[in-house]
Amino acid sequence: NAGVTQTPKFQVLKTGQSMTLQCAQDMNHEYMSWYRQDPGMGLRLIHYSVGAGITDQGEVPNGYNVSRSTTEDFPLRLLSAAPSQTSVYFCASTPGGGGDTQYFGPGTRLTVL
Amino acid sequence: AQRVTQPEKLLSVFKGAPVELKCNYSYSGSPELFWYVQYSRQRLQLLLRHISRESIKGFTADLNKGETSFHLKKPFAQEEDSAMYYCALSRYNQGGKLIFGQGTELSVKP
Numbered sequence: 001n002a003g004v005t006q007t008p009k010f011q012v013l014k015t016g017q018s019m020t021l022q023c024a025q026d027m028n029h030e031y032m033s034w035y036r037q038d039p040g041m042g043l044r045l046i047h048y049s050v051g052a053g054i055t056d057q058g059e060v061p062n063g064y065n066v067s068r069s070t071t072e073d074f075p076l077r078l079l080s081a082a083p084s085q086t087s088v089y090f091c092a093s094t095p096g097g098g099g100d101t102q103y104f105g106p107g108t109r110l111t112v113l
Numbered sequence: 114a115q116r117v118t119q120p121e122k123l124l125s126v127f128k129g130a131p132v133e134l135k136c137n138y139s140y141s142g143s144p145e146l147f148w149y150v151q152y153s154r155q156r157l158q159l160l161l162r163h164i165s166r167e168s169i170k171g172f173t174a175d176l177n178k179g180e181t182s183f184h185l186k187k188p189f190a191q192e193e194d195s196a197m198y199y200c201a202l203s204r205y206n207q208g209g210k211l212i213f214g215q216g217t218e219l220s221v222k223p
Binding site for chain 2: 033
């Protein structure tokens with residue numbers, strides 16, 4: 001199993017550009033999440049999904065869109081990139097339930113100029 | 114509001130010394146507590162979860178509901194323990210939603 005995969009690993013955007021961060025998992029997990037990691041702030045939840053067709057907002061959803069058409073994929077779309085979105089983005093998946101382990105992807109380092 | 118606080122940004126100890134990484138939380142219900150670790154150039158991974166009450170790599174953590182704490186402890190630190198440690202909380206049956214603390218960087222010197 002590849003686990004949780006993310007593409008690209010690195011990306012540089014100009015302000016106003018849009019892009020999609022890809023996330024896929026091959027463990028048949030129902031729950032998937034997107035976090036951003038910023039120095040001194042830990043990881044903050046952007047959006048999450050409890051199954052195909054079901055998504056909800058996390059702590060910092062503004063400027064991001066998600067959709068979940070399949071169990072495997074959970075892309076994160078930046079609609080109009082801003083310098084404040086410069087961050088490291090992590091995708092994670094878990095079978096479900098509060099006590100289950102979350103499995104993280106390797107991360108995407110995004111810089112917005 | 115739910116919150117996780119890790120008061121130390123950086124903790125530096127010598128090899129063989131005891132280590133305690135502090136974690137305090139605020140949550141009105143019954144939380145699920147975790148410690149995640151990120152070694153250099155590796156992805157974030159689970160170290161401990163309170164429901165398992167296990168010891169991993171010599172680390173233990175006890176949930177103290179009275180003090181709302183979940184401190185991570187190890188009696189003798191090793192150089193390979195150097196990493197970023199995050200305490201995290203989720204609501205019961207909301208596994209997709211973790212609330213993380215700010216993280217503590219542990220540096221173990223030889």
